[in-house]
Amino acid sequence: MAIRSFAQPRRAPKKRQTRRHQRDWENMTRDQRVDFVREAPEKEFNFGKFMNLGGVTDKTSLRTEQLTNAIRSFDELRIFPTVRYAMKEEIRHGYLMRNTYVKSKEELTLTPTSVQIAAIKRITQPRVKNVNSKDTDSSYSIGNNGEKIYNDFMKQNQMRKLNTYLLAAETGSGKTWAYLASLLTKLKERDLETYQISPEKYHQLKKAQIVRAMILVPTYELVDQIYQTLQRANSIQYDIEQDIIKDQKYDTASKDFMRLPDNNTNLGLRIFKWDKNVPPNKFFDACNQRLDIVITTPGKITSLSKLTNYARPFRYFNGLEFCVFDEADTLLDGSFVEDTTSILKSLRQCRDLVLCTATVPKDVGKFIKQTFPQNSLIRVYTKDVHKIPRKIEVKLIDCFEKPYNGSKMKALAQCIYAIHNDGTEKGYTKRIIVFANAKLELESIRNRLLDYDFREEDIVQLSSNDGIQDRLELIRPFLEPPTKIEDDLDKSQIKVILTTDIMARGLDFKGVKNVIIYDIPRNSSDLMHRIGRTGRMKQGGRVFILLDKSNRKSWMKGLPKVVKESIRMG
Numbered sequence: 001m002a003i004r005s006f007a008q009p010r011r012a013p014k015k016r017q018t019r020r021h022q023r024d025w026e027n028m029t030r031d032q033r034v035d036f037v038r039e040a041p042e043k044e045f046n047f048g049k050f051m052n053l054g055g056v057t058d059k060t061s062l063r064t065e066q067l068t069n070a071i072r073s074f075d076e077l078r079i080f081p082t083v084r085y086a087m088k089e090e091i092r093h094g095y096l097m098r099n100t101y102v103k104s105k106e107e108l109t110l111t112p113t114s115v116q117i118a119a120i121k122r123i124t125q126p127r128v129k130n131v132n133s134k135d136t137d138s139s140y141s142i143g144n145n146g147e148k149i150y151n152d153f154m155k156q157n158q159m160r161k162l163n164t165y166l167l168a169a170e171t172g173s174g175k176t177w178a179y180l181a182s183l184l185t186k187l188k189e190r191d192l193e194t195y196q197i198s199p200e201k202y203h204q205l206k207k208a209q210i211v212r213a214m215i216l217v218p219t220y221e222l223v224d225q226i227y228q229t230l231q232r233a234n235s236i237q238y239d240i241e242q243d244i245i246k247d248q249k250y251d252t253a254s255k256d257f258m259r260l261p262d263n264n265t266n267l268g269l270r271i272f273k274w275d276k277n278v279p280p281n282k283f284f285d286a287c288n289q290r291l292d293i294v295i296t297t298p299g300k301i302t303s304l305s306k307l308t309n310y311a312r313p314f315r316y317f318n319g320l321e322f323c324v325f326d327e328a329d330t331l332l333d334g335s336f337v338e339d340t341t342s343i344l345k346s347l348r349q350c351r352d353l354v355l356c357t358a359t360v361p362k363d364v365g366k367f368i369k370q371t372f373p374q375n376s377l378i379r380v381y382t383k384d385v386h387k388i389p390r391k392i393e394v395k396l397i398d399c400f401e402k403p404y405n406g407s408k409m410k411a412l413a414q415c416i417y418a419i420h421n422d423g424t425e426k427g428y429t430k431r432i433i434v435f436a437n438a439k440l441e442l443e444s445i446r447n448r449l450l451d452y453d454f455r456e457e458d459i460v461q462l463s464s465n466d467g468i469q470d471r472l473e474l475i476r477p478f479l480e481p482p483t484k485i486e487d488d489l490d491k492s493q494i495k496v497i498l499t500t501d502i503m504a505r506g507l508d509f510k511g512v513k514n515v516i517i518y519d520i521p522r523n524s525s526d527l528m529h530r531i532g533r534t535g536r537m538k539q540g541g542r543v544f545i546l547l548d549k550s551n552r553k554s555w556m557k558g559l560p561k562v563v564k565e566s567i568r569m570g
């Protein structure tokens with residue numbers, strides 16, 4: 001195992017032990033020494049080509065730490081009041097009540113996570129207005145379908161630069177709400193701004209045939225997940241006087257705006273889920289009125305350019321101001337990058353682009369550096385990015401040891417059997433995710449597991465060969481909190497899902513405690529994503545890694561220590 005060791009706290013770092021540096025160190029005050037050590041590079045677990053992560057400098061994550069230090073509640077962040085209410089209720093709705101001393105969800109005190117604080121602070125901070133831009137009321141005019149008004153309205157943005165935010169934080173740390181809270185706040189503040197200029201213009205703009213914000217993700221499962229989160233937030237009901245305005249010092253225009261029928265009972269957003277089975281004409285129909293947010297995959301957007309019988313189908317995105325690439329490490333790599341870059345080029349009015357990811361592979365980091373000029377790129381890295389959450393226990397199973405004697409299948413069956421009987425999650429169906437590399441292999445793994453007397457209904461396989469509806473149906477029990485065995489349709493004591501990397505990214509498996517890595521993935525980034533399907537939001541979890549001929553003698557053996565000592569993965 002090769003652990004690059006650099007700074008040792010409170011001791012002069014080895015790299016600095018030249019005479020001059022040693023003298024400097026000795027002359028430093030205690031505080032200066034602490035700062036010096038904190039800014040020196042941390043240990044990193046690095047071994048060969050498998051390790052493809054990089055680009056996290058301790059200075060970047062230190063800056064995020066400084067930003068987040070003093071904040072303890074959502075109320076201290078610039079989040080639009082109605083958005084803040086809906087966000088907290090949505091998180092409360094999905095909160096897992098196990099591992100908490102609080103009796104009911106209503107009593108929970110929710111606090112923002114580091115990435116939420118840092119991202120919201122950075123993204124929603126007001127911009128310095130460009131002195132050259134003609135930011136005056138006279139730039140508004142009225143057109144037939146509202147598009148013209150919007151175009152005029154957007155002209156003022158042309159002089160302002162695009163800000164690109166790179167949000168990188170460990171898996172399960174609440175990145176989705178980090179960008180959603182910022183996005184919804186921007187949309188609401190923009191509406192309020194217009195309303196303050198002229199209520200009439202605000203109402204006219206609502207009829208504009210445009211899309212205001214777009215969230216792109218790599219899979220249809222994620223399209224569905226983000227859509228469900230937003231829809232839940234959008235349908236949360238509040239009493240505008242009691243829950244939002246009471247005891248707060250808002251100016252009259254803001255209060256009037258919040259009391260409008262569009263705002264006074266719920267967020268009132270128009271959200272469009274553009275998934276696999278939705279043809280473009282459904283999207284065009286939805287665009288008859290202003291769409292606040294579209295959630296889709298890059299492929300859906302680029303497919304518009306192939307349409308021959310629609311005039312300028314891309315025109316609906318001409319006024320788009322806010323765009324998110326969720327799972328940006330995937331969207332800016334491999335088969336996606338061509339689509340995503342062509343989309344980027346056409347978003348001329350976009351002012352805020354959020355690249356959200358749990359890992360920044362070196363190649364992707366390099367691409368981002370080359371694509372976005374340094375002065376427009378704002379990095380928000382948390383201090384635990386590229387670290388496996390410490391609540392996760394990583395266990396290695398050597399298939400060459402007794403009693404497996406080289407049989408990986410035997411080791412897998414034994415591992416599932418041991419989880420089944422380990423006395424944890426008493427009374428609940430235990431859910432286990434098994435990751436293999438090749439989808440063609442899944443069927444044979446399942447058949448061989450059935451030979452070990454597991455029940456057919458307890459073991460399912462899922463790959464990209466299955467249709468999206470089947471996939472959503474199969475993963476549903478994993479996306480919901482655990483159920484009591486007697487409430488489960490099949491009365492399953494365990495439920496095993498055999499899958500590939502298609503399920504490894506972004507999916508918010510609720511309280512799944514066990515992940516088995518049957519095959520080692522291609523690189524450390526994929527490994528981090530697989531491991532991250534458990535141990536979400538500081539919940540515990542276990543990951544079992546099967547070591548076979550190809551990897552048993554390797555650095556893999558150092559992994560449990562890397563997690564325990566909270567060492568960053570390279």
Ligand SMILES: Nc1ncnc2c1ncn2[C@@H]1O[C@H](COP(=O)(O)OP(=O)(O)OP(=O)(O)O)[C@@H](O)[C@H]1O
Pocket residue numbers: 090091094095110111112113116169170171172173174175176177357358505506507508532536537
């Ligand atoms: N402040 C908070 N307090 C408690 N729970 C939260 C908070 N914010 C978000 N959550 C919950 O944490 C879970 C994980 O959040 P989310 O899916 O956004 O993680 P993520 O960082 O995007 O993970 P991944 O990298 O795997 O995509 C969700 O169920 C979400 O509702």
